[in-house]
Amino acid sequence: MKSFSTETYVSIQELENIVGTAGICQQQDIEAFWQERVEKAVAPGTSIACTVYPHTQQELAAVIAWASKNRCAVLPCGSGSKLDWGSLVQLDPVKPPDRELCEPSFLQGSGGLIAVSTARLNRLVEHAVGDLTVTAEAGMKFVDLQEILGASGQFLPIDPAYRQQATLGGIIATADTGSLRHRYRGVRDLLLGITFVRSDGKIATGGGRVVKNVAGYDLMKLLTGAYGTLGVISQVTFRVYPLPESSGTVILTGETNALAEAAQILLSSALTPTAVDLLSPQLVEKLNLGKGSGLVVRFQSIGESVKQQSARLLEVAQKLGLQGTSCRDNDEDQLWQRLPETVWNYAQNSPIICKIGIRPSEAVKAINELPVQDALIHAGSGLGVLRFETATAETLLQIRRKCEAKGGFLTVLVAPTQIKQELDVWGYTGSAIDLMRRIKQEFDPENILNPNRSILKGS
Secondary structure: OOOOOOOOEEEHHHHHHHHOHHHEEEHHHOOHHHHHHHHHHEOOOOOOOEEEOOOOHHHHHHHHHHHHHOOOEEEEEOOOOOOOOOOOEOOOOOOOOOOOOOOOOEEEOOOOEEEEEOOOOOOEEEEEOOOOEEEEEOOOEHHHHHHHHHOOOEEOOOOOOOOOOOEHHHHHHHOOOOOOHHHHOOHHHHEEEEEEEOOOOOEEEEEOOOOOOOOOOOHHHHHOOOOOOOOEEEEEEEEOEEOOOEEEEEEEEEOHHHHHHHHHHHHOOOOOOOEEEEEOHHHHHHOOOOOOEEEEEEEEEOHHHHHHHHHHHHHHHHHOOOEEEEEOHHHHHHHHHHHHHHHHOOOOOOOEEEEEEOOHHHHHHHHHHOOOOEEEEEOOOOEEEEEEOOOOHHHHHHHHHHHHHOOOEEEEEEOOHHHHHHOOOOOOOOOOHHHHHHHHHHHOOOOOEOOOOOOOOOO
């Protein structure tokens, strides 16, 4: 792949011709919040020259085409809530392109990198209520879409991190499903269609706007979890579901072996929970849910079904000597709001947050054995989140080895820059590296999209 200069010269005038003066925020004018997000996303010595805000898909395509023509790297983003997840964006030093340095219309980019935000591509395209599908632009915020769907008695069954700020494109790029994955599967399983801008500025589509669609390649799965390295998502179509009539949550706490048995009984039973989350003792205590490890189970269906299923699980808990309580209405809503906020919050103390994957049968032992402050693991899939207030790179590597010994993995999402530079953030050891390298070469031969953020580099 070709590299990009660390001294690419950004033509502000050319970009203004595409998005207008109001569509560009130069480096010196970037607000403090955005500056902080970018600093955490890029390697030391790398910074953005400006942030560009296209208003339409055509403007987005023109901006990416301009970047490709001018050999300028692109940091795709939405609202920036997960901009610093994963490895750091870093430009490879090469000889800068031949420019007239005295030309006044060119400003020297501090790193040959521009951020391109889809935040203003936030319109609803189509809501087919009867077909249970919705199409929207990638910059639409998750909470805004849920409000639109809720007016028709429907919802998108995803529970992302930073739900107030998260955009649809960012959720797809990071494959951020959350606790509802247990019942509704992952982001890629809810995606019906996708439109994205290729690295050469061409607009491409995959899938469609109907549930039963077999047209073209399944690009939805390829772009989900690609962290913006294969294309810039501009429009998406999701499958949606009717809002449940009733909801209730059962909380079990107690001894590890008993909790593991309760989880196994639940997962092998005829009960149909929408979420089954294992919590570390520290997280249980922080949420004031009791003592010991925790199992939080949510049922959503018609009212009578929720009552019966909750009662059945409480009976199992009693037989196993576990503490069992149930909550509904406001208490339940507050619990499911506080749970992700507690795990993902890093406004204070700059914690380290990792994604974990292990065999589900090992999940209960893992949350008690691993040296973490907070841990949340989805019992049905073995995927989850580990949170450390403090940790060294060596500590993370030791935990990764323990996860791999249990048939899993550990990926560092949020961490200080120094830690990310000391280890392989992704930790991938599979055999698909060559295949992924070829895919990246096909989609982004000039390596302009999130350079060095790919799992291929691991840096």
